[in-house]
Amino acid sequence: MPVDVVLLLYSSWILGACVLVSGADRILRFSEQGTFKILQVADMHYGNGASTGCSDLTATQMPFCSDLNTTAFVRRLIHEESPDLIVFTGDNIDWAASDAKVSMDAAFAPAIESNIPWAAVLGNHDVESNLRRPELMEYIAQLKNSLAKVIDPPAEGVYGWGNFYHSVLGPAGADTENLSLLNLYFLDSGDNSKLPGIKGYDWIRRSQQIWFSNLSQKLRAASSAPALAFFHIPLPEYDTVLYRDQISGRQLEDVYSAPVNSGFFSTLLESGDVKATFVGHDHINDYCGKLMGVHLCYGGGTGYHAYGRVGVERRARIIVATINEEVQGHFPNISTWKRLDDTHMSKIDTELLEL
Amino acid sequence: MPVDVVLLLYSSWILGACVLVSGADRILRFSEQGTFKILQVADMHYGNGASTGCSDLTATQMPFCSDLNTTAFVRRLIHEESPDLIVFTGDNIDWAASDAKVSMDAAFAPAIESNIPWAAVLGNHDVESNLRRPELMEYIAQLKNSLAKVIDPPAEGVYGWGNFYHSVLGPAGADTENLSLLNLYFLDSGDNSKLPGIKGYDWIRRSQQIWFSNLSQKLRAASSAPALAFFHIPLPEYDTVLYRDQISGRQLEDVYSAPVNSGFFSTLLESGDVKATFVGHDHINDYCGKLMGVHLCYGGGTGYHAYGRVGVERRARIIVATINEEVQGHFPNISTWKRLDDTHMSKIDTELLEL
Structure with missing residues (x-):
């Protein structure tokens, strides 16, 4: 059966001694200090580099701005935060990219040159170039230090390109060095609806939810590790939470979800391991809000070619999982903040995401 | 695999010569005039019969009213409309039933004595008696002329009790006498959330959607017949449609859906065969509205013990599938209206549900 084959491929570590991560070439693990830090880079919208202009800056900033400002910002972020993993949550490139491979090389260059492992999912705009x-996804998966994986949808029966996961093991030498303490899911939220007569964005399909659900069940059987999920298009519940919770951060535009609710949020609730989801898509929303125990977070727009709002700095989200065994046992708590691309890389909206 | 076993059980007619309906004892088929009429009876809320009082009537009506008024109304409906199938869409009995079997015997008696095939699903209140x-569902399934079926959830991996389907074949002697021209799905929308910390109604789970989706795929491979779905609790999209479409009928109370959207509406869209869904649950909502090509209809409350509103007559929905081969080929169009329990059994809100 398709889903089982996926699970055999991706969960072989479960069948073994719980020591290998999900078909990855590179093992992710917590530092000796018990931390694991993720930099989320949302919506770079990379084009052709120096010749691709910027959007929504002041008249004095505009003439000197190009994709290279995006590159510089991602480099600054990496230098400032020294993350253990960089996650690009889609719309990495867009229509302005004449050659998708060239643009992706440039867009991901700061990650590649840092020698830090990184992963990427696709957004709705990545397909507007020539691939x-x-x-x-096949190109992204073979780039240096990329942890992205491609399931072949026709073979595996799972919709989308770039549904994969990684586990983060305990610190080297610790009792937990072979145990997953944090699981990271990556999903393809697609581009546009494929149903005739239904306009709008695509959605996380039932086959992806079955894949996720079965995988989550196996991971939960192996450990009680919390999990985070990364994808591009916000779930409709990102709108619901605005009426239910005091959000941190800002909502400066509507939530542009798919026209239908495919139920992935209820699938997350039924599975129970995912404590927070991180998306992009709506560049000037950068909030987190908690709905029924799940934190729904935006990254905030990173790219200068992408739309933004004059006076709203480009930004990126940092997520840190921290183990404090004396207080909470093996499994980490999760905190998050954002960095702005201003003079001092202002650190804003620091919060603990209560699990 | 669980789902496949279900399909083997329930779709054996596909593997044969497309002549048998879904494991049913009784074949449903269109009349020689090319019609198939369904009476939907929603929310009888049957208790102990003559000793169970009524709700929300005028002070002069109240002293003379009991469950027997519900029985009388269902008998009148059957006599007036002569349906080919009666569908009870849940909350057939409630807390007032001292013995669930006795109450169900009484509640379904008008259908049983009519010798017309009937089916039932469960609502959220049916479990408030002693079963x-x-x-x-096992009791309902073995009652005379009942077409209801029970999948054993632990064995089949499909959540709920009373997920089943039936096909309606072409008229006897017609070219289509062995072909399904209309498929009817019945689903268990559950009672209350089973997730800790999440209050509210249960929802149509992913396993049910997989069951539905696989079944729909096989049925669609056999014919292009449209389909109807019957269950108790409205989908959240019953609320959405209020802001998108001009509804027929009335919305006199909020839509009381599950607290999360499990994506069954998007599953319906992806499958494409279900043209209309029929629910109960909200007794004084009786509207139909069309959202993205799917008609979302309420039955309107039938039962006198159940809450209602003074001055709003108890009512039931009639659904007629009609073949006009010269105009539309083999497959039927669907029209619907309601009957009120007033002196003349007023027929209201007649409409064609555009497919």
């Missing part, structure tokens, strides 16, 4: 989703 | 969902 489709399968080629885009 | 749980498995026993309730």
